[in-house]
Amino acid sequence: MNSAAGTPMQAILSAHRISKSFGEIPVLFSVDFDIKPGEVHAIIGENGAGKSTLIKILSGIEQPTSGTISYDGQTVTLPPNGEAEALGIVLIHQELNLAEHLTVADSIFLGRELKKFGFLDLGEMRKRAVAVMERLHVHVDPDARINTLSVADKQMVEIAKAISRDARVLIMDEPTAVLSVGETETLFEQIRRLTARGVAVIFISHKLDEIMELAQRVTVLRDGQLIATVGTEALTPDSIAQMMVGRELSNLFPPKHEPDVDAPVVLSVRGLKAPGVKDISFDLRKGEILGFAGLIGSGRTAVAEAIVGLTHKSEGEVSVAGKGANFAHVGQSVGAGLAYMTKDRKGRGLLLNVGLQPNLTLLTLKKHLKGIFLDSNSEAKALERAVRRFDIRARDASVRVGQLSGGNQQKLMLGKMMESEPDIIIMDEPTRGIDVGTKQQIYHIIAALAAEGKSIIVISSEMQEVIGLSHRVLVMREGRLAGRLEGAEIVEAEIMRYAAGIKQGGDDERINA
Amino acid sequence: MSVSTHEAAKPVKGLRIDFKTLGPLLALVLLVILGYSLNPAFLNEGNVTNILTRSAFIGIIAVGATFVITAGGIDLSVGSMAAFIAGVMIIVMNWAVGSMGASIWTVLIGVGCSLILGVGAGFINGFLTTKAKIEAFIVTLGTMGIYRSLVTYFADGGTLSLASGARDIYRPVYYDSFLRIPIPVWVFIFVAIIGWVLMNRTAFGRYCMAIGSNEHVARYSAIKVDRVRTATFVLQGLCVSLATIIYVPRLGSASSATGVLWELEAIAAVIIGGTMLKGGFGRIGGTVIGALILTAIGNILNLTEIISNYLNGAVQGVIIVAAVYLQRGSLRTRRKKAE
Numbered sequence: 001m002n003s004a005a006g007t008p009m010q011a012i013l014s015a016h017r018i019s020k021s022f023g024e025i026p027v028l029f030s031v032d033f034d035i036k037p038g039e040v041h042a043i044i045g046e047n048g049a050g051k052s053t054l055i056k057i058l059s060g061i062e063q064p065t066s067g068t069i070s071y072d073g074q075t076v077t078l079p080p081n082g083e084a085e086a087l088g089i090v091l092i093h094q095e096l097n098l099a100e101h102l103t104v105a106d107s108i109f110l111g112r113e114l115k116k117f118g119f120l121d122l123g124e125m126r127k128r129a130v131a132v133m134e135r136l137h138v139h140v141d142p143d144a145r146i147n148t149l150s151v152a153d154k155q156m157v158e159i160a161k162a163i164s165r166d167a168r169v170l171i172m173d174e175p176t177a178v179l180s181v182g183e184t185e186t187l188f189e190q191i192r193r194l195t196a197r198g199v200a201v202i203f204i205s206h207k208l209d210e211i212m213e214l215a216q217r218v219t220v221l222r223d224g225q226l227i228a229t230v231g232t233e234a235l236t237p238d239s240i241a242q243m244m245v246g247r248e249l250s251n252l253f254p255p256k257h258e259p260d261v262d263a264p265v266v267l268s269v270r271g272l273k274a275p276g277v278k279d280i281s282f283d284l285r286k287g288e289i290l291g292f293a294g295l296i297g298s299g300r301t302a303v304a305e306a307i308v309g310l311t312h313k314s315e316g317e318v319s320v321a322g323k324g325a326n327f328a329h330v331g332q333s334v335g336a337g338l339a340y341m342t343k344d345r346k347g348r349g350l351l352l353n354v355g356l357q358p359n360l361t362l363l364t365l366k367k368h369l370k371g372i373f374l375d376s377n378s379e380a381k382a383l384e385r386a387v388r389r390f391d392i393r394a395r396d397a398s399v400r401v402g403q404l405s406g407g408n409q410q411k412l413m414l415g416k417m418m419e420s421e422p423d424i425i426i427m428d429e430p431t432r433g434i435d436v437g438t439k440q441q442i443y444h445i446i447a448a449l450a451a452e453g454k455s456i457i458v459i460s461s462e463m464q465e466v467i468g469l470s471h472r473v474l475v476m477r478e479g480r481l482a483g484r485l486e487g488a489e490i491v492e493a494e495i496m497r498y499a500a501g502i503k504q505g506g507d508d509e510r511i512n513a
Numbered sequence: 514m515s516v517s518t519h520e521a522a523k524p525v526k527g528l529r530i531d532f533k534t535l536g537p538l539l540a541l542v543l544l545v546i547l548g549y550s551l552n553p554a555f556l557n558e559g560n561v562t563n564i565l566t567r568s569a570f571i572g573i574i575a576v577g578a579t580f581v582i583t584a585g586g587i588d589l590s591v592g593s594m595a596a597f598i599a600g601v602m603i604i605v606m607n608w609a610v611g612s613m614g615a616s617i618w619t620v621l622i623g624v625g626c627s628l629i630l631g632v633g634a635g636f637i638n639g640f641l642t643t644k645a646k647i648e649a650f651i652v653t654l655g656t657m658g659i660y661r662s663l664v665t666y667f668a669d670g671g672t673l674s675l676a677s678g679a680r681d682i683y684r685p686v687y688y689d690s691f692l693r694i695p696i697p698v699w700v701f702i703f704v705a706i707i708g709w710v711l712m713n714r715t716a717f718g719r720y721c722m723a724i725g726s727n728e729h730v731a732r733y734s735a736i737k738v739d740r741v742r743t744a745t746f747v748l749q750g751l752c753v754s755l756a757t758i759i760y761v762p763r764l765g766s767a768s769s770a771t772g773v774l775w776e777l778e779a780i781a782a783v784i785i786g787g788t789m790l791k792g793g794f795g796r797i798g799g800t801v802i803g804a805l806i807l808t809a810i811g812n813i814l815n816l817t818e819i820i821s822n823y824l825n826g827a828v829q830g831v832i833i834v835a836a837v838y839l840q841r842g843s844l845r846t847r848r849k850k851a852e
Binding site: 310329330331334340342344347348349350351352353354358362363365366369372373374416 | 710714715723727729732733734735793794
């Protein structure tokens with residue numbers, strides 16, 4: 001599809017033995033990376049493998065702790081704060097960096113506005129914006145406000161903006177995560193047009209098939225180490241997955257115990273409507289692990305928060321163990337034996353500037369009262385128990401939680417939820433941004449809890465996690481349940497079809513589910 | 514506890530943290546040494562008693578402010594609130610003297626009235642902050658103006674004076690001593706101990722710290738954030754009321770000039786004591802020391818000729834800025850570690 005793939009050509013941008021630490025926490029170890037003009041080079045790895053850090057270094061946003069960057073064969077220090085754009089290296093963030101209230105034409109020229117007699121030359125900017133978009137076959141109204149565009153169109157505006165700046169290296173962080181299949185195809189066509197013109201594209205994705213389709217080379221990172229850089233022709237999705245995880249996937253997840261189809265329903269949700277949730281109904285049985293899959297923003301967290309009373313539901317009935325459970329406050333849901341573990345452990349889950357003990361007992365402080373006074377002995381014992389049970393590793397209990405690794409923070413948060421001795425636990429992204437070893441521990445803890453008779457909802461954007469853990473999977477799309485999968489139906493492709501909206505259904509079997 | 518190598522968290526406490534904990538105390542000790550070397554009269558029993566008594570007003574209010582600030586709020590209205598409560602107390606007591614003569618009951622009616630007003634005013638601040646969702650800064654800026662102008666209005670621009678009959682009965686509350694320690698100091702000690710226990714040994718104190726540290730985490734941890742926040746303002750109102758109860762017998766009067774800038778002195782005492790203005794970390798012991806430091810500075814300047822007493826505010830200002838600088842210094846290293 002382009003000339004660069006086979007012929008030896010000098011790299012346009014390369015990184016040599018790049019290492020990076022944040023404080024005392026190393027995130028990249030001596031990583032080599034290069035990209036040639038006209039090439040698509042994918043970076044793949046688990047969450048927390050160091051992909052984002054690597055592309056931030058390649059675009060100058062972060063400076064490496066050691067190692068060198070070469071651009072056009074010259075060793076350079078890339079300027080920070082996105083100034084590397086002027087050199088032709090443009091990073092398109094996952095969350096897209098567009099000012100929501102500007103028009104498309106304004107956005108394309110943001111920061112280097114054309115002027116006439118000191119005033120903005122609006123006509124000329126609009127004309128040139130239209131020209132750039134035409135060249136790229138982007139069909140977006142140049143006068144539309146950014147906040148009226150779909151995510152896919154915003155992405156196209158970002159690309160147009162980059163190209164209008166003569167980008168030579170385009171770095172995209174999970175551009176397809178929030179796109180439908182059709183939109184993804186359009187994006188890929190665009191990328192192929194760009195590479196045909198000699199633009200180098202670095203591309204992060206979790207979707208192996210996309211990488212196989214689009215990239216010439218793949219760099220696999222794991223725990224901050226470079227595992228391999230290989231041509232896609234030599235790879236299969238399985239071999240990439242194995243390199244990412246570093247072990248047989250089957251070992252990662254504990255064996256699923258047989259779900260008991262006659263087990264009583266412990267949580268029942270009917271016609272739930274809340275902000276971001278449009279008519280959700282499902283049942284959860286005792287001892288069951290129910291997966292919630294779907295794209296980011298499909299409303300899974302909103303469902304959980306509405307159930308436990310963090311947000312107000314506008315309609316619908318929730319019952320726990322057969323009793324009406326319309327919680328107005330988290331305290332009520334905890335009291336009823338239903339605990340929700342947030343996905344945002346740093347912003348919503350833990351107090352980063354205090355130690356382990358106050359964090360562990362914050363949800364259940366009333367258990368540690370002697371009269372009106374706090375019993376710090378009882379708190380210390382609880383911490384000791386939690387440390388043993390969840391293998392929380394800290395130098396000592398006085399360490400501030402912000403200094404713990406993501407995995408230990410996650411285990412502490414899990415311990416905090418379990419202090420309330422819930423029967424039903426909703427875990428939102430329980431392994432986001434933590435290392436594989438800890439992931440495996442958490443998977444085993446989840447499976448053990450279910451085997452004990454606890455009922456668990458796992459909300460996860462990691463397909464493997466949902467598949468590896470769940471007895472049943474509900475797939476959400478745009479605030480609704482798009483599909484329900486059970487047993488052998490639980491495969492990646494099927495979940496993806498529902499999540500992306502290619503396949504619909506599931507509502508007919510609502511009551512049974 | 515298990516030890517992990519990849520955690521590799523080196524000790525970060527060291528000198529800085531120790532300095533942070535003991536810093537205010539150290540500063541006070543240095544100040545006392547300085548005061549004594551400049552003028553040995555500084556450590557006379559009379560002068561020490563004087564410093565303690567004077568620091569009681571600001572100190573008691575500052576204990577309440579420690580809770581408000583720890584929970585992430587701020588209360589600018591305390592000075593005007595004190596003036597307002599003092600004014601209303603005097604009006605009510607004068608009325609009581611007029612209608613049933615001066616007795617111990619006159620004073621008790623005044624005290625009861627003060628407590629109700631303090632709790633009520635605190636509740637209003639808390640309610641507007643939590644239910645109407647207006648920033649505490651704005652709410653208390655508003656109530657500050659309201660109370661100040663009300664007391665001016667009640668005094669008709671002049672001074673409200675307590676009827677002499679009641680003044681004689683009330684006088685000992687400020688001027689008498691118990692075990693050679695003046696009553697206001699006892700009240701200060703009492704408030705500080707209760708405050709310390711509340712902050713460090715009860716769920717309420719823990720909740721204040723959690724809310725000030727991260728309101729979202731508190732909400733997700735089933736803490737009734739609005740209720741706790743409101744309680745901190747009520748507690749602040751109660752402290753203002755107690756301070757006013759021991760302040761009124763001192764001069765037996767109230768005017769628009771009563772309690773001017775007390776809010777800033779109270780906040781300064783809290784900050785010098787090591788509580789973070791952003792919230793999340795409160796130190797009652799530090800606050801007590803902060804109040805003593807502020808009073809001692811004024812006292813030393815009074816006793817010496819080196820720096821003019823008119824520069825009292827300047828010296829206090831330097832101390833406040835220095836204290837906040839030290840706080841921020843340790844915060845910066847902490848943030849770096851957290852990443």
